[in-house]
Amino acid sequence: MISQPRAGKSIGRFALSEKTLLSIKNLKKVFPLQGEELVALGSVSFDVYPGEFVTIVGPSGCGKTTLLKIIAGLLPKSEGEIHVDEAMFDPTREVGFVFQKALLLNWRRVLDNVLLPIEILKLDKKKYRSKAMEMLELVGLKGFENAYPNELSGGMQQRVSLARALIHDPKLILMDEPFGALDAITREKMNLELQRIWSESKKTIIFITHEINEAVFLSDRVVVMSARPSRMVGAVDIDFPRPRKLEVRTTPQFGEYAVKLYKMLEIT
Ligand SMILES: Nc1ncnc2c1ncn2[C@@H]1O[C@H](COP(=O)(O)OP(=O)(O)OP(=O)(O)O)[C@@H](O)[C@H]1O
Ligand SMILES: [Mg+2]
Known part of the structure; x- marks a missing residue:
């Protein structure tokens, strides 16, 4: 499946008429911590469209796993909204979760x-x-x-x-750093395999990784989260055609996407 490149540059740029599979608005999560409160998610907003491959990147501890768990219904939110189009999918039965460890x-x-x-x-x-x-x-x-x-x-x-x-x-698959523990070669193979499975099974995927190259290679869109109390700081549309080969990583365009993301993450 070739997902349609989307116009515009920032989060929230989509035409209102376009239907979202999942819409998250001002999501907040507070954990009690030794008599105090730890704000894991400050105010997180983003939309996911049917068939999209969306990746979330952000510093360690910013709340990415927490966000996925709330979407999966494994953790309650503190505040905010998660709107699911129930005509498109049933969030209680049609979500698949791939954890960081195979478990x-x-x-x-x-x-x-x-x-x-x-x-x-x-x-x-x-x-x-x-x-x-x-x-x-x-x-x-x-x-x-x-x-x-x-x-x-x-x-x-x-x-x-x-x-x-x-x-x-499931219509929606949530993947929390699924390849983090793998060696580089196996990880590349898994990236190719995941792209194939995603396009053959026509799922919507929300993927988390620390690897910018992996994010750019796999995604239609990469969303960047800030450090705690986290919010979305921006997003980059990745407009390479599909299926992508690993060689795409050597193109100047690939490098430009990566630099953009590093800048958003304030790594450069
Ligand atoms: N069950 C919990 N109880 C209390 N605090 C928690 C709990 N789960 C997570 N936290 C805290 O919430 C914050 C976000 O954790 P989370 O695991 O979501 O981060 P992350 O972005 O997935 O980090 P990493 O990239 O290292 O996996 C952390 O400060 C963590 O200590
Ligand atoms: Mg995590």
Whole structure:
């Protein structure tokens, strides 16, 4: 799928008539901390459009994981709004989460790990067996369905967790630094694989990474968060056509996107 490049430069630039899958306005999260309050999310606003690949970057501790958990319904918000277009998707059943660590159950075979959301959603496991096999094929793990997680490499485990996030056909996939623990070569392969899976399965993805190059390579749009109390400081549309090859990283345009993001992050 080639997502349409969007006109304009800043967050909030989209025409009001364009339908959002998810719209977040002035989201705030405060954690109690030793008798005081820690403002994890100051005031976060951003929109996500159906089929988009959006990446969030920001300094460590600025609240990226907190934001994803609130979107997934794993944490309550303190203030603000999350508007979901329920005609497009059901936020209680159609969200997939890929955590920073694969978090597989070591005593279950790969296939049964992939089927975990089906059990949680109380769906018929037998019906989803062939779907689970399909998902394993999609992530390049055909033939490993009966292996145990500790018989797989880190990259393979992360792919199992991606298959698990896809099994119940979620519309929205939330990915929290999923490739952070992988070596550079495996990470590049996973980037290519993720691009392929995203375009074949036509999902909407919100992705978190610390790697600017990974963000530029994968995304339609990269959104930058400030340090705590966090807010969105800007966004960059990435207008390379799809499918992208790794060589795109050597183009001057790629470098310009990266510099823009580094500047927003005040790293330069
Ligand atoms: N359950 C919690 N209770 C109290 N404070 C929390 C909790 N979860 C997160 N925090 C605090 O909220 C802030 C944001 O944490 P979060 O994990 O969302 O950051 P992050 O942007 O994902 O960081 P990193 O890039 O290092 O993963 C941190 O200061 C953290 O200490
Ligand atoms: Mg985090």
